[in-house]
Amino acid sequence: MAELTVVKTEAEKGLADAFAAAKPKLPGGGPVAAMREAAFRQFQACGLPNRRVEEYKYTDLRALMRDAKPLAAPPSKAAIEAARDRKPFDELDAITLTLLNGSFVPELSDLSATAAGLTIVPLSGALAEGNALVAKVGRLAAGNDDVMVALNTAFLNDGLIVEVADGAAIDRPILVRHVFGDASAAATFARLVLTVGKGARVHLIETFCGSDADYQVNAALELAIADGAHVDHVKVIEDGGMSLHVSSLLADIGAHARFNDFTFITGGAAVRNQLFVRFGGEETVARIHGASMLKARQHADTTLVADHAVGHCQSRELFKSVLDGESRGVFQGKIIVQPNAQKTDGKMAAHALLLSEAAEADAKPELEIFADDVVCGHGATAGALDEDLLFYLRARGIPPKEAEALLIQAFIGEAVEGIEHAGLRELLMESAARWLAARS
Amino acid sequence: MSLLEIKNLHVEIDGKKILNGLSLNVEKGQVAAIMGPNGSGKSTLAYVLAGKEDYDVTEGDILFDGESILDMDPDVRAAKGLFLAFQYPIEIPGVATMNFLRTALNAQRKARGEGELSTPEFLKRVREAAAKLDIDPEMLKRSVNVGFSGGEKKRAEVLQMTMFEPRLAILDETDSGLDIDALKIAADGVNRLRSPERSFLVITHYQRLLDHIVPDVVHVLSKGRIVRTGGKELALELEARGYAEYQDEAA
Numbered sequence: 024m025a026e027l028t029v030v031k032t033e034a035e036k037g038l039a040d041a042f043a044a045a046k047p048k049l050p051g052g053g054p055v056a057a058m059r060e061a062a063f064r065q066f067q068a069c070g071l072p073n074r075r076v077e078e079y080k081y082t083d084l085r086a087l088m089r090d091a092k093p094l095a096a097p098p099s100k101a102a103i104e105a106a107r108d109r110k111p112f113d114e115l116d117a118i119t120l121t122l123l124n125g126s127f128v129p130e131l132s133d134l135s136a137t138a139a140g141l142t143i144v145p146l147s148g149a150l151a152e153g154n155a156l157v158a159k160v161g162r163l164a165a166g167n168d169d170v171m172v173a174l175n176t177a178f179l180n181d182g183l184i185v186e187v188a189d190g191a192a193i194d195r196p197i198l199v200r201h202v203f204g205d206a207s208a209a210a211t212f213a214r215l216v217l218t219v220g221k222g223a224r225v226h227l228i229e230t231f232c233g234s235d236a237d238y239q240v241n242a243a244l245e246l247a248i249a250d251g252a253h254v255d256h257v258k259v260i261e262d263g264g265m266s267l268h269v270s271s272l273l274a275d276i277g278a279h280a281r282f283n284d285f286t287f288i289t290g291g292a293a294v295r296n297q298l299f300v301r302f303g304g305e306e307t308v309a310r311i312h313g314a315s316m317l318k319a320r321q322h323a324d325t326t327l328v329a330d331h332a333v334g335h336c337q338s339r340e341l342f343k344s345v346l347d348g349e350s351r352g353v354f355q356g357k358i359i360v361q362p363n364a365q366k367t368d369g370k371m372a373a374h375a376l377l378l379s380e381a382a383e384a385d386a387k388p389e390l391e392i393f394a395d396d397v398v399c400g401h402g403a404t405a406g407a408l409d410e411d412l413l414f415y416l417r418a419r420g421i422p423p424k425e426a427e428a429l430l431i432q433a434f435i436g437e438a439v440e441g442i443e444h445a446g447l448r449e450l451l452m453e454s455a456a457r458w459l460a461a462r463s
Numbered sequence: 464m465s466l467l468e469i470k471n472l473h474v475e476i477d478g479k480k481i482l483n484g485l486s487l488n489v490e491k492g493q494v495a496a497i498m499g500p501n502g503s504g505k506s507t508l509a510y511v512l513a514g515k516e517d518y519d520v521t522e523g524d525i526l527f528d529g530e531s532i533l534d535m536d537p538d539v540r541a542a543k544g545l546f547l548a549f550q551y552p553i554e555i556p557g558v559a560t561m562n563f564l565r566t567a568l569n570a571q572r573k574a575r576g577e578g579e580l581s582t583p584e585f586l587k588r589v590r591e592a593a594a595k596l597d598i599d600p601e602m603l604k605r606s607v608n609v610g611f612s613g614g615e616k617k618r619a620e621v622l623q624m625t626m627f628e629p630r631l632a633i634l635d636e637t638d639s640g641l642d643i644d645a646l647k648i649a650a651d652g653v654n655r656l657r658s659p660e661r662s663f664l665v666i667t668h669y670q671r672l673l674d675h676i677v678p679d680v681v682h683v684l685s686k687g688r689i690v691r692t693g694g695k696e697l698a699l700e701l702e703a704r705g706y707a708e709y710q711d712e713a714a
Contacts, residue, residue: 414515414516415552416563418515418547420538420542420572422574426538427561429566430555433555437557
């Protein structure tokens with residue numbers, strides 16, 4: 024029997040070469056090295072996800088990722104100085120941490136200003152010195168078979184480990200800025216690991232921005248939420264216009280917890296935003312919202328899996344996209360209700376507003392329900408702005424662009440309303456207003 | 464010169480003729496009523512005046528203050544002082560009434576080359592206008608017309624009219640869906656705005672609105688054109704005798 028050989032793409036070969044070259048230098052002891060090795064083998068067995076893989080039907084990374092960029096080196100002094108001006112959400116009173124080109128930069132971070140019950144450890148240092156917290160890295164990723172998460176595990180070289188002690192209430196949000204500052208392209212693989220103790224309260228805000236280079240981001244957040252904790256996570260993707268962005272949330276939530284998640288996407292040439300949320304304890308309420316505003320040839324895919332492993336939880340998913348030019352917005356949402364997860368209450372909705380004839384919206388809602396006493400539903404719409412609403416506004420003297428902007432802000436606003444932090448809500452609506460003002 | 468001159472207006476929608484040679488003048492300071500049966504073209508006239516795009520004007524002209532407005536966009540017409548109070552005011556979820564009023568007022572002022580109103584001045588005007596129309600200030604924080612009762616929607620239209628101070632206000636079936644108390648509040652709001660500098664075109668099927676907004680002149684619209692013009696007593700005659708004779712005559 025002839026041996027079957029899979030033709031590898033340029034990018035797949037590049038990743039294999041990069042892994043072979045980097046392996047001896049990547050930080051971490053034996054268990055971490057073994058974890059990397061296993062993850063890389065998984066990637067090699069599957070290759071980059073392509074359109075024949077159901078989960079990647081609309082976002083063929085084998086086609087989108089033409090080559091593998093070199094692994095980003097730790098930033099130079101000059102690069103750090105140059106990055107001082109990149110300060111998204113500077114208006115927020117937050118504990119600010121910066122990952123520049125995927126590496127933690129103490130000069131652009133605020134480690135001294137921590138609060139009681141909060142521990143923040145840079146990942147590269149922890150891996151190098153064998154900090155006990157390293158044991159938390161990969162716990163949630165281990166249960167996930169997504170290839171892009173596996174690639175992040177294989178290459179992860181820096182990031183943050185954040186611990187919030189039982190009962191601690193962290194008043195100021197933790198703001199993690201992912202910045203790519205270089206003019207030449209590279210690939211970054213940052214990992215955040217946030218563990219929130221019982222009854223604790225914390226806000227995590229992540230922002231992604233970068234240069235005009237065609238850089239590649241593959242970031243992952245492992246988020247373990249203990250019983251009774253209350254966590255808000257907001258991710259703002261404003262990457263450079265040539266970049267390829269993949270980021271994954273791996274969340275595991277205990278009982279009686281509250282989780283609010285929001286993703287706002289305006290940047291990147293191609294974005295894959297993945298959310299894997301597992302409900303592991305009863306009476307938990309989660310609100311998972313998102314909004315995208317895309318133009319030109321931008322592509323953004325939000326793929327969500329809400330896994331109700333136990334019953335009596337409520338999940339609300341609402342994703343809105345505003346699509347101009349030839350952009351494409353994808354939403355895939357799957358709600359899984361396991362056999363014992365009775366009394367699950369899940370509602371999912373995806374709405375797209377098409378501002379041009381050439382824009383495209385794809386929605387693929389899925390319900391996999393194995394319990395018989397649940398309330399689950401989904402809805403999806405795609406359409407243009409309502410002519411009657413526009414006429415009403417114009418009949419009141421509001422010019423066409425302004426009238427459209429008002430309606431688009433209202434459309435996005437419904438999803439943004441779910442964010443609890445008022446200051447952040449305002450900043451995101453200002454960001455939406457800037458996007459609208461830039462429309463020609 | 465009349466403020467509004469409609470000359471031999473022919474209008475179609477989807478190839479169907481609705482207005483058929485309508486001619487009408489509204490003088491400065493005049494309150495003109497247009498009465499007519501269902502399907503006579505009343506709402507079409509209102510929409511065409513405001514500039515709705517779905518209608519094709521195949522012949523004729525509309526002059527506002529001596530200038531043709533047929534090629535003007537709805538927002539340009541509004542800034543020139545034309546206001547349509549909608550028969551069915553539209554709900555706009557997510558756009559707060561206050562923000563809407565302010566955006567619209569400032570857009571009109573900007574188009575006319577006037578400065579934006581300061582926040583205190585704007586708030587003062589809204590509060591005063593709302594109080595006179597018995598509108599709860601809390602309502603202004605809500606989305607435009609969302610969850611408003613029929614009466615509240617019509618009062619909100621009159622509130623807008625009060626804020627925008629148009630030169631010509633077109634009231635499209637403002638009485639529809641209103642009980643008598645709500646009708647009085649809306650009519651009082653309109654009457655307060657009557658002035659030698661402001662004209663009204665009051666479109667209605669029934670005479671009862673004209674008990675409260677007393678017109679200077681009444682036009683009867685049938686089959687897309689004006690078939691009779693008279694004083695306010697014409698409205699009473701129509702109420703008593705119905706529209707049958709005009710429909711026959713036009714047919």
